[in-house]
Amino acid sequence: MSVHTDGGLAGHRVRLDTEMERCEQWPADSPWLREAFAALPRDRFAPDRLWRWDGWAYVPLERAVDPDVWAGAVYGGVSSAAITQLTGGIPSSSLSAPGVVADMLDSLRLEPGHRVWDVGTGQGWTAALSAWRAGPGRVVSSEVDEGLAAFARSRLAAAGLDAEVVLGDATRTGVPGGGQVDRLHATYAVEAVPWTWVEAVRPGGRIVYPWGRLGYVALTVAEDGRSARGWVHGLARFMGDRHAPAQASSGPAAYAAARADADPEVRRVLDRDPAGLEDWGPRWAVRVAVPDAVLFTRQGPEGPVVLVHDGDRSWAEVRPGDDGRPVLLQGGPRHIGDEVLTARAQWESLGRPDPYDYGITVTPDSQWAWQGSPDGPRWPITQPALA
Structure with missing residues (x-):
């Protein structure tokens, strides 16, 4: 005491x-x-x-x-x-x-x-x-x-x-x-x-x-x-294993480091607003399907801006366009914005399950997340590479 x-x-x-x-x-x-x-x-x-x-x-x-x-x-x-x-x-x-x-x-x-x-x-x-x-x-x-x-x-x-x-x-x-x-x-x-x-x-x-x-x-x-x-x-949020491969940080500074002032390689008007990506349902779906994606939202002059990066050199943002329709900007070795939007679309096609509808199986050689039942849709789990 x-x-x-x-x-x-x-x-x-x-x-x-x-x-x-x-x-x-x-x-x-x-x-x-x-x-x-x-x-x-x-x-x-x-x-x-x-x-x-x-x-x-x-x-x-x-x-x-x-x-x-x-x-x-x-x-x-x-x-x-x-x-x-x-x-x-x-x-x-x-x-x-x-x-x-x-x-x-x-x-x-x-x-x-x-x-x-x-x-x-x-x-x-x-x-x-x-x-x-x-x-x-x-x-x-x-x-x-x-x-x-x-x-x-x-x-x-x-x-x-x-x-x-x-x-x-x-x-x-x-x-x-x-x-x-x-x-x-x-x-x-x-x-x-x-x-x-x-x-x-x-x-x-x-x-x-x-x-x-x-x-x-x-x-x-x-x-x-x-x-x-x-x-x-x-x-809930937890601290990670101190000696595991580093996980990418969130926040504007980490996003800026990943983007490194690069101009977008892709600019595309979206046919629908991806608002709500930080709600627990789609956020969990992104976490399962794109585990290295770091996603957060900040308020821009024209409305909320969704920022995504992978802790390396791939980045994306979704912001309101001049005509009010959302615009996707992305760059880097992979199109991580498309990966995130695909994960959200898959979540919707599965009936918008909540996080408690997911589970994990671990075997000596592999492990994976699944949705609905152990025999349902699955996503591989791997140890992340060093950031």
């Missing part, structure tokens, strides 16, 4: 509990989570320095300087994460949003006595919640950052929990100590599931992990142990 007293934190804890109830974020099938949140409040796993974006840069929030502002960042809301670490000026660790933590652990279907591999310890909060449910000596957690691992160990010990934190890269190794686990819970995003994760989980066990920073998936390992599959369970 922190050297600081709880002070006014009790009020923040009550407000979070109330907001979780009002927003129906306490899972009905896992009532233990509400008890665990109360027994292990997230402030006890928060470092004394947090970070907040001020519109220009990340600025520190020091508990010793302004404990109320610090507490407000820890308890920002059901859907608010608290940034706990920067690396090179970019967030590299956080306390995940309470609603996401509750939903992912509910998706894990965790029971007392289960052996759990918590992948990506961070500050240790999810390992603590898992240990509260599974029991003493049933949770092992892997963390690649030595400082975070030491911090998590101290907080778990202060909470009186018997959970092991091991320094190591879980994306490239098996379960610390060997054997198999009943449940694997990952806290950072991967594009392709390491096969070692599937091998680490017993047949019938569960793997819950963030997929590509946009959502999270719950897989069940097949009885023969030679595959795992399951559905999308939630939508």
Whole structure:
């Protein structure tokens, strides 16, 4: 526990509990989570320095300087994460949003006595919640950052929990100590599931992990142990595996770097307005079909402008034309704008499914996303190349 007293934190804890109830974020099938949140409040796993974006840069929030502002960042809301670490000026660790933590652990279907591999310890909060449910000596957690691992160990010990934190890269190794686990819970995003994760989980066990920073998936390992599959369970943004190939950044600067002031090679008037590309349905369809496409919208003088790039040299934009009809501009080695529009058209032809109508199958040799059922339309999943 922190050297600081709880002070006014009790009020923040009550407000979070109330907001979780009002927003129906306490899972009905896992009532233990509400008890665990109360027994292990997230402030006890928060470092004394947090970070907040001020519109220009990340600025520190020091508990010793302004404990109320610090507490407000820890308890920002059901859907608010608290940034706990920067690396090179970019967030590299956080306390995940309470609603996401509750939903992912509910998706894990965790029971007392289960052996759990918590992948990506961070500050240790999810390992603590898992240990509260599974029991003493049933949770092992892997963390690649030595400082975070030491911090998590101290907080778990202060909470009186018997959970092991091991320094190591879980994306490239098996379960610390060997054997198999009943449940694997990952806290950072991967594009392709390491096969070692599937091998680490017993047949019938569960793997819950963030997929590509946009959502999270719950897989069940097949009885023969030679595959795992399951559905999308939630939508949220996640930090990626630190040692995986880099994913392209979003925002105007990344788009400008990809375009590099190049003139468009293609200019075409569209027969329909692609508005709404950032809505969850088409956005997920683009994410599945064109996984390296980074898409965002900014407001131009004539209306919204959709910008797309691949983190390399291909780019596109859709903007209002002089006559009001949308115009597609694109350039680079590939026509990524056409790829995005094709993905949206396919999504419409499938009946505009929502993200929860998609799933993933993983085998030793390949993995793919599918829509509707494992035998439905499918899209290959590959590890992205270095950006």
